[in-house]
Amino acid sequence: MKKPAISDTPILDQLRDRWSPRAFSNRPVPLESLRSLMEAARWAPSCFNVQPWRFIVATRDGGDEFQTALSCLVEGNQKWAQHAPLLLLVAAQMNFDDGKKNPHAFYDTGQAMAHLSVQATALGLFIHQMAGIVHDKIVQTYGLPDGFETVCAAAIGYYGETDSLDGKLHDMEVAPRARRALSESFFSGAWDRPAAV
Amino acid sequence: MKKPAISDTPILDQLRDRWSPRAFSNRPVPLESLRSLMEAARWAPSCFNVQPWRFIVATRDGGDEFQTALSCLVEGNQKWAQHAPLLLLVAAQMNFDDGKKNPHAFYDTGQAMAHLSVQATALGLFIHQMAGIVHDKIVQTYGLPDGFETVCAAAIGYYGETDSLDGKLHDMEVAPRARRALSESFFSGAWDRPAAV
Numbered sequence: 001m002k003k004p005a006i007s008d009t010p011i012l013d014q015l016r017d018r019w020s021p022r023a024f025s026n027r028p029v030p031l032e033s034l035r036s037l038m039e040a041a042r043w044a045p046s047c048f049n050v051q052p053w054r055f056i057v058a059t060r061d062g063g064d065e066f067q068t069a070l071s072c073l074v075e076g077n078q079k080w081a082q083h084a085p086l087l088l089l090v091a092a093q094m095n096f097d098d099g100k101k102n103p104h105a106f107y108d109t110g111q112a113m114a115h116l117s118v119q120a121t122a123l124g125l126f127i128h129q130m131a132g133i134v135h136d137k138i139v140q141t142y143g144l145p146d147g148f149e150t151v152c153a154a155a156i157g158y159y160g161e162t163d164s165l166d167g168k169l170h171d172m173e174v175a176p177r178a179r180r181a182l183s184e185s186f187f188s189g190a191w192d193r194p195a196a197v
Numbered sequence: 198m199k200k201p202a203i204s205d206t207p208i209l210d211q212l213r214d215r216w217s218p219r220a221f222s223n224r225p226v227p228l229e230s231l232r233s234l235m236e237a238a239r240w241a242p243s244c245f246n247v248q249p250w251r252f253i254v255a256t257r258d259g260g261d262e263f264q265t266a267l268s269c270l271v272e273g274n275q276k277w278a279q280h281a282p283l284l285l286l287v288a289a290q291m292n293f294d295d296g297k298k299n300p301h302a303f304y305d306t307g308q309a310m311a312h313l314s315v316q317a318t319a320l321g322l323f324i325h326q327m328a329g330i331v332h333d334k335i336v337q338t339y340g341l342p343d344g345f346e347t348v349c350a351a352a353i354g355y356y357g358e359t360d361s362l363d364g365k366l367h368d369m370e371v372a373p374r375a376r377r378a379l380s381e382s383f384f385s386g387a388w389d390r391p392a393a394v
Contacts, residue, residue, distance in 0.1 A: 009229075009236040012319045014209060015312055020242055032206075035394045038383050039206040042376050044311065045217055047349075051377055057385045057392040103303075104328055107348060110307030114241065115212055117308075122209045131244045131301055140213055143388045152244075153302060174312050176284045179239050180248055186235050188254045189262050191340045195254040197232045 001162050003177050014121040020128040020178055022169055024084040026159035028061060033123045034086065037156070041118030046108035050096060053112040056089040056142055065162045068141060073153055074132035080169060081130070084155035089138055091148045109151055120156060198359050200374050211318040216374055217325040219366055221281040222357035225258060230284065230320045234353070237316030243305035246295060250309040253286040253339055265338060270350055271329035277366060278327070281352035288345045306348055317353060326351045353360055 003019045005011065029037075034057070046052060058069035069087045070078055081087065090113060092105040117127045135150045144150065165173050183194035202208065226234075231254070243249060255266035260308045266284045267275055278284065287310065289302040314324045332347045341347070362370050380391035 004238075005240040007236055007240070009232050010231055011237045011240065012211065012316055014211075015237050015240060015316060018242075031394060033378075036208055037394065038392075039202075039204055040208045040212050042379060042382065043202040043204070043208065043212060043374075045215075045314070045326060049375070051382065053382060054388075055383045055392075056388075057383050057394075062385070068386075082252060104349065106303040106308075107307035107310075110301075110304035111311040111314075113304075114308040114311030115315075117242070118312075119209055124301070129242060129264060142384070143305070145388065152301065163311070164394050172203070177240075178246070182232075182235050182239060185239065185248065185250060186252045186254050187339070189265075191251075191253075191342065193233075194241050195252075197235065197254075 001159060001173070005177060010178040014118045018117055018121040019126070021126050021159055022080040022128060022173055023160040023162050023164050024080070024126070024155060024157040026083055026085060027062065027158045028085045029059070029157060030191060032124065034059070036123060037119050041112040041116040044108065044112040044115045046111070047102060047104040048096065050093070050102065052093040052105040053100060053109040054091045054093065056091070058087045060085045072116065072134050072138045072141060073130060074134060077130045077153070080154045080165065081128070081155040082156040083160065083164075086156040088156065089133070089142070090153060091144060092151050094149050094164050095147050103145065106151060113154065124158065125156055126159055127154050127156045171191040198356060198370070202374060211315045215314055215318040216323070218323050218356060219277040219325060219370055220357040220359050220361050221277070221352060221354040223257070223280055223282060224355045225282045226256070226322060226354060230322065231256070233320060234313050234316050238309040238313040239255065241305065241309040241312045243308070244299060244301040245293065247290070247299065249290040249299060249302040250306040251288045251345065253288070254285045257282045269331050269335045269338060270327060271331060274327045274329045274350070277362065278325070278352040280357065280361070281354040285351040285355040286330070286339070286351065287348040287350060288341060289348050290344060290346050291346050303348060310351065321355065322353055323356055324351050324353045
C-alpha cells in the first residue's frame with residue numbers, strides 16, 4: 001500500500017513515500033540491502049562525531065535471535081512485528097568519552113535512524129519504529145554496559161497484505177497520514193509567529 | 198568541495214554526499230527550496246505522531262532577525278555561520294499533551310532535522326548543525342514556553358570558498374570524513390558481537 005505525504009511542495013521521493021506500516025511480508029531482506037541500511041546510518045552526522053548510536057540486529061532467518069529480540073517488544077507490537085523479517089533494537093551512548101553527559105545522544109541516534117529509514121525507502125523497504133519496548137529486558141538480555149540507554153525498536157521489511165491486520169490495527173493501517181501545518185512548527189522572529197514562506 | 202562518504206557499500210546519493218561544511222556562499226536559499234526543507238522535516242515520523250520539533254527560521258535578507266539568531270550561537274560558531282544565508286534554531290516539546298515526559302522528543306527532533314538535511318542535499322544545499330548555542334538567550338529572546346527545550350542550531354546554504362577559512366577551521370574543512378566500522382555499531386545476539394553482514 002502506498003501512502004505518500006499529502007503535499008503540494010516537492011520533496012525527495014524517499015521522504016514522500018516513507019510511512020510506518022504494520023503489515024509486513026515475510027520476504028527476507030537481502031544481505032546487501034541490510035548492509036546498505038547500516039551504511040546509511042553510519043554516515044549520519046553527530047555532535048563531535050561521537051556516533052552515539054548502537055543497533056542490535058535480528059533477522060528472522062536467525063531463528064532464536066529473532067525470537068529473543070521480538071520478546072523485547074511490548075505485546076501489542078509483537079503481534080504485528082513478528083511477521084517482519086528484520087528487527088532492530090536501538091541504544092545510545094549517553095556520555096562523551098570524558099564522562100560528561102552528551103545531551104545530543106538521542107537526537108543524533110534519531111538522525112542515524114532517519115538516514116536508515118530513507119535508505120530503506122530507496123530500497124523498497126518499509127520501517128516501523130516502536131517506542132513500546134521492554135527496556136530492562138533489553139539491558140539484561142544483551143548485556144548493555146553502563147552509560148548506554150535503550151531508545152526504541154524498529155521492524156523492517158517489504159510491504160505485506162493490508163487485510164492481514166484486523167480491528168484497530170487495520171484501521172490505523174489505512175488511516176490517512178497527517179501532520180501539523182508548517183506554520184505551527186516553523187517560526188520567525190518570535191515563538192508562534194509563523195515563518196513567512 | 199565534495200566529500201562523499203568513503204564506502205564501497207551503495208547508499209542513496211543524498212546520504213553519501215551530505216557533509217557539514219563551514220565555508221558557505223552568501224547566495225540566498227530560494228524561497229521554494231526553504232519550503233521544501235520545511236516540508237521534508239514535517240513528514241518525519243514521531244512517537245504517537247506528536248511532532249515534537251519546532252524551528253526558528255532566520256534568513257540573512259531578513260536583516261535584524263538574522264543577527265538576532267546569529268547572536269544565539271557561541272562565538273566560535275558565529276565566526277563562520279555569519280556567512281550562511283539561512284539559520285535554524287531548533288527546539289523540542291518535552292512532554293506529551295497529558296503532561297508526561299516524552300522520552301523521544303530529542304530523538305524525533307533529530308529525525309526531522311535529518312529529513313531536512315537529506316532534502317537540503319537533494320537541492321544542492323549544505324547544512325552544518327551546531328551544539329554550540331546559548332540556550333538561555335534563545336529561551337529569553339524568542340519566548341520559549343514552558344515544556345520546550347532548546348536543542349541545537351543549523352547553518353544552511355550553498356558551498357562557498359574553502360580558502361575563506363583559515364587556521365583550524367580550514368584544517369577541519371579539508372579533513373577527510375571518518376566513521377567507526379559497522380562492526381562497532383551493529384551487534385547481533387549480544388552486545389559487542391558484530392552483526393554478520
